[in-house]
Amino acid sequence: MKKVDVILGLQWGDEGKGKVVDVLTPAYEVVARFQGGPNAGHTLEFNGEKYVLRSIPSGIFQGGKTNIIGNGVVIDAVLFREEAEALAASGHDLTKQLCISKKAHLILPTHRILDAAYEAAKGSAKIGTTGKGIGPTYTDKVSRNGMRVGDVLSADFRQIYARAKARHESILRGLGYEYDIAELERKWFEAVEYLKRFNIIDSEYFVNGCLAQDKSILAEGAQGTLLDVDFGSYPFVTSSNTVCAGACVGLGIAPNRIGEVYGIFKAYCTRVGGGPFPTELFDETGARMRSIGHEYGAVTGRERRCGWLDLVALKYSIMINGVTQLIMMKSDVMNDFETVKVATEYEVGGERTAHFPYEIGDDLKPVYREFEGWKCDLRDCKSYDDFPAAFKTYVEFIERETGVPVKIISVGPDRGETIVR
Numbered sequence: 001m002k003k004v005d006v007i008l009g010l011q012w013g014d015e016g017k018g019k020v021v022d023v024l025t026p027a028y029e030v031v032a033r034f035q036g037g038p039n040a041g042h043t044l045e046f047n048g049e050k051y052v053l054r055s056i057p058s059g060i061f062q063g064g065k066t067n068i069i070g071n072g073v074v075i076d077a078v079l080f081r082e083e084a085e086a087l088a089a090s091g092h093d094l095t096k097q098l099c100i101s102k103k104a105h106l107i108l109p110t111h112r113i114l115d116a117a118y119e120a121a122k123g124s125a126k127i128g129t130t131g132k133g134i135g136p137t138y139t140d141k142v143s144r145n146g147m148r149v150g151d152v153l154s155a156d157f158r159q160i161y162a163r164a165k166a167r168h169e170s171i172l173r174g175l176g177y178e179y180d181i182a183e184l185e186r187k188w189f190e191a192v193e194y195l196k197r198f199n200i201i202d203s204e205y206f207v208n209g210c211l212a213q214d215k216s217i218l219a220e221g222a223q224g225t226l227l228d229v230d231f232g233s234y235p236f237v238t239s240s241n242t243v244c245a246g247a248c249v250g251l252g253i254a255p256n257r258i259g260e261v262y263g264i265f266k267a268y269c270t271r272v273g274g275g276p277f278p279t280e281l282f283d284e285t286g287a288r289m290r291s292i293g294h295e296y297g298a299v300t301g302r303e304r305r306c307g308w309l310d311l312v313a314l315k316y317s318i319m320i321n322g323v324t325q326l327i328m329m330k331s332d333v334m335n336d337f338e339t340v341k342v343a344t345e346y347e348v349g350g351e352r353t354a355h356f357p358y359e360i361g362d363d364l365k366p367v368y369r370e371f372e373g374w375k376c377d378l379r380d381c382k383s384y385d386d387f388p389a390a391f392k393t394y395v396e397f398i399e400r401e402t403g404v405p406v407k408i409i410s411v412g413p414d415r416g417e418t419i420v421r
């Protein structure tokens with residue numbers, strides 16, 4: 001029985017999903033995004049070019065593959081159009097390669113404004129969202145007020161829109177939030193027309209039809225497990241299920257159809273926006289990770305907070321997702337570090353725990369294990385055997401602790417800088 005392999009982030013996003021999806025795509029016929037929206041920024045580098053994808057699956061550059069935007073995704077027609085047109089200008093016409101689920105929800109101009117208004121209302125407790133309207137769009141989906149891609153084909157489209165807009169405007173009035181929607185709205189209606197040139201499909205039938213024909217499918221996650229609305233560091237999370245189960249719901253595939261679960265993590269840890277981050281570094285070492293790793297948001301350009309690898313959180317993510325293979329990214333960023341640390345436990349109120357807690361308070365302190373740095377350029381290594389002993393010790397410690405093999409090690413942003421064991 002053909003299965004769907006899933007690739008997803010195990011930390012707070014930006015693990016390098018875009019790069020790895022691109023590397024793995026040659027082995028698949030279909031690549032599908034299952035949740036999130038333009039809050040994602042997935043970077044791919046090859047032939048000296050760099051691309052950042054937000055809503056479009058990262059399989060789009062490996063010619064001839066079908067790419068699907070699944071029902072679990074939320075789409076901003078304006079940002080989608082910008083993304084698709086930029087790709088077309090660089091010679092990648094997507095209209096034949098890309099299918100969009102009728103059941104994917106639309107991000108309306110007022111959703112973006114609501115996102116900003118809710119953040120402003122939270123004051124210092126704000127989430128630090130990407131400002132793309134993600135939360136308000138998923139809220140409307142769950143409260144049964146959303147607009148879906150399929151609605152763009154309906155004769156009642158304008159009326160459905162007007163009702164949603166009126167509802168949003170009454171909330172905005174209540175919040176006393178000033179805004180100007182005219183330009184955004186004009187662009188949005190034009191972009192909705194543009195959307196119609198793509199294949200708008202019943203993606204759940206398409207995906208299951210592919211499986212019935214023995215076609216291989218790779219499901220691409222966005223964000224990361226610690227941003228999952230159920231299992232992440234709530235309320236500092238995104239509004240979708242970023243975990244493996246999200247692939248079932250976001251594409252319409254049965255749980256027994258999940259095959260390999262590739263879990264991606266950085267050799268250290270980053271987070272952008274607010275919320276707890278136990279191993280965060282506020283010192284020179286964190287600043288070095290940021291500058292060497294170019295840790296700035298692919299979409300917002302915001303500084304990413306940096307810290308050591310957190311095995312308590314990583315093991316939690318592996319458990320929730322049923323990870324079968326690990327993929328370790330950006331080890332090269334720590335090439336010159338004298339020592340490298342990993343949190344193996346937390347200390348809370350004098351007690352040690354290996355559990356990712358319900359609430360991460362200020363009294364939580366990570367317990368670290370220290371490793372000797374590898375002090376060499378990992379980019380020169382072409383196979384696992386070429387890696388220095390100190391680096392192998394680091395990798396094999398993670399494997400022993402997690403019980404999951406590290407199958408791919410990425411040593412640079414380029415497609416080619418990837419070592420598959």
Ligand code: GDP
Nearest residue numbers: 014015016017018041042043330410411412413
């Ligand atoms: P995604 O959201 O998970 O796809 O990750 P992002 O694209 O937001 O962030 C990952 C960043 O790290 C991008 O700028 C990548 O080009 C870069 N990158 C990916 N893998 C590596 C690696 O192994 N080494 C280095 N130095 N950079 C990498």
Ligand code: IMO
Nearest residue numbers: 013014039040041128129130222223238272273
């Ligand atoms: P990729 O797919 C990193 C974070 C935001 C904020 C929180 C909620 O590139 O890994 P939202 O706009 O989703 O309501 O913001 O989630 N966030 C991400 N952080 N990578 C992402 O995506 C993210 N998408 C959202 O910074 O803290």
Ligand code: MG
Nearest residue numbers: 014041042298
């Ligand atoms: Mg990203």
